[in-house]
Amino acid sequence: MLLLAIAHLRHRKLRTTLSILAVGIGIAMLIVMLGLSHGMLNEVADRMQSVDAELIVLPENENVIFTAGAAFSGKYAPLIDAFEMDGRRVVKRTIGVMVDTLHMGGQQQRLFGVDRDDMNAFLGRRKIIEGRLFDADRKFGNLLDSMRNENGYYDPTRITESQEASACELVIDTRLARVGKYSVGDQITFLGRSFKIVGIVQSGVAGRVFCPIQVLQHFKNAGVPWVSLFFVQLRPQQETAASNYDERVADALSAHIKAKVELKTAYRQLMYESFSQVYIYINAASGVALVVCFLFILLTMYTMVLERTREIGILKSLGAGRMYLLRMSVIEAVIICTCGTIVGIGLAFGAKYGLESAKPLLTMTIEPKFVAIALAIGVVGGSLSAIYPGYRAANLDPVAALGFD
């Protein structure tokens, strides 16, 4: 039967090739969609995991993915710092971040405004490849701190333009540097001002672009020390601490400061939840593409049945039963679809290479799971689309089929 199926497929090379290609394109589309969406999310999630902190504090009803602007006033940081659970201080360090966006490397980038002294939490073991960190010696930070009153406010009009200009510094990651062909010393316009790239760090850090948090607060909030979110480092656990210690702290802290406190490790899940709507569209689009390509296979198989009516009559005269003819149709379609799926997987890897060369900021991951899903869909879809044509073949009247021209 395999022999006959292969003989038939080879007999109609062009049609077989086209069918394989149709399935291949559908499958490639599925894998590329999955690969891009998962790749992008995971890349961001991985970068967030690199931050040396256990908790993320967000405004109530805010989404960690999209949050920006100044949400938390200056009173929050001391409140978090001083938070106690079971009579013990639990917070080691509270790291305020002001999130913004700027245009670099051909697209919008998330900008992390961070205090220079907090940068270690973001860098971890990653090296500064070129240049240095922004706000050397924390000159600007210290200058502002020296001017603050007891509420943390200062008079922004007393900062000179040259003091401002010297603080406008950026640190970017290697990936963005490669894509935008940036190097240390380059100027970027942001907030109507000229920012200088002073350092390039190994990629994998949470943000692709960092600047002093004081600069963002100064220009955007008239110096008011508000922040978008906090990363919270916890003190080392007590010896008897339970395994869900971080969660308990998160819940208690959340109740205490009336803000949303997420585990950093929940970030990936949060990302997937945030993009679930987008996923629906992506999956629907891939699904439609696959349905179309299996309809194509159905049509192809149906044409084959019509074309081979006489052969089916011959097979029946030789004693081929209905199941044999049904199986023959399915086997043929499964061969097409399996080849098509393999072609599609190849195309997807090609697309990954092409996309990542053309758009290096895109991350596309082809997980073994996706390949398995593609193969399953290919084989199942192929079999299903062959059933109706196979059924028609099985039910042909042998005498009429033999008389067919």
Next chain:
Amino acid sequence: MTTISDHILKVRDVHYAYHTAGVATPVLHGIDLELRRGEFVIIMGPSGCGKTTLLNIIGLMMPARSGTVELDGAEVSSLDDAGRASVRRNKLGFVFQRFNLLPVLTVEQNVSLALRLRGDQLDGQAIRILERVGLADKRHSKPNALSVGEQQRAAIARAVVRRPALLLADEPTGSLDSRNAQSVLDLLRELNASDGVTTLMITHNEHLADRADRVLFMHDGRFA
């Protein structure tokens, strides 16, 4: 003396009518026929008298409307679709006027397909039968690269490779010139003589008829 098991085929009182657009056209009117094991029988008769219809009923390609067909000791006319396919696989061989080889397969593959359909081991049977019909050297050719005489010999090889209890041949020489027709008949007779292939053959060619063990004349759906 003739015992029951001497009969490979017993057809009893078979009637058949085609129904087109609600109009019934009766074709067979009570056919009785018995074939003994190893017999070579030819059916002749005017065009449209029902020869092919009868052969298709005996070959279980269509159901008899009434009457019975007993093949190799078993009543087969009331079998379901799967049962009929099984009998076609295991007991019957067909040779048609139009050869009916599968064009996408080679000659050898056409022959071995008959064996594969039955789940048989191939172990050289296909080649041996092709040697006997004189096509061993053409076994890798596709049917349309063969002459018509060769195609019919290939079709005969495919029909007899499974050693059918009954070989049904519907005008096997109808598409052949007289020389090829003679050689095809020689082949069928040879297979009948040496292997005992019981053969029921339809032909219009009177020159072939005298080579049969028996000739039956059909007229208007009845044997004369």
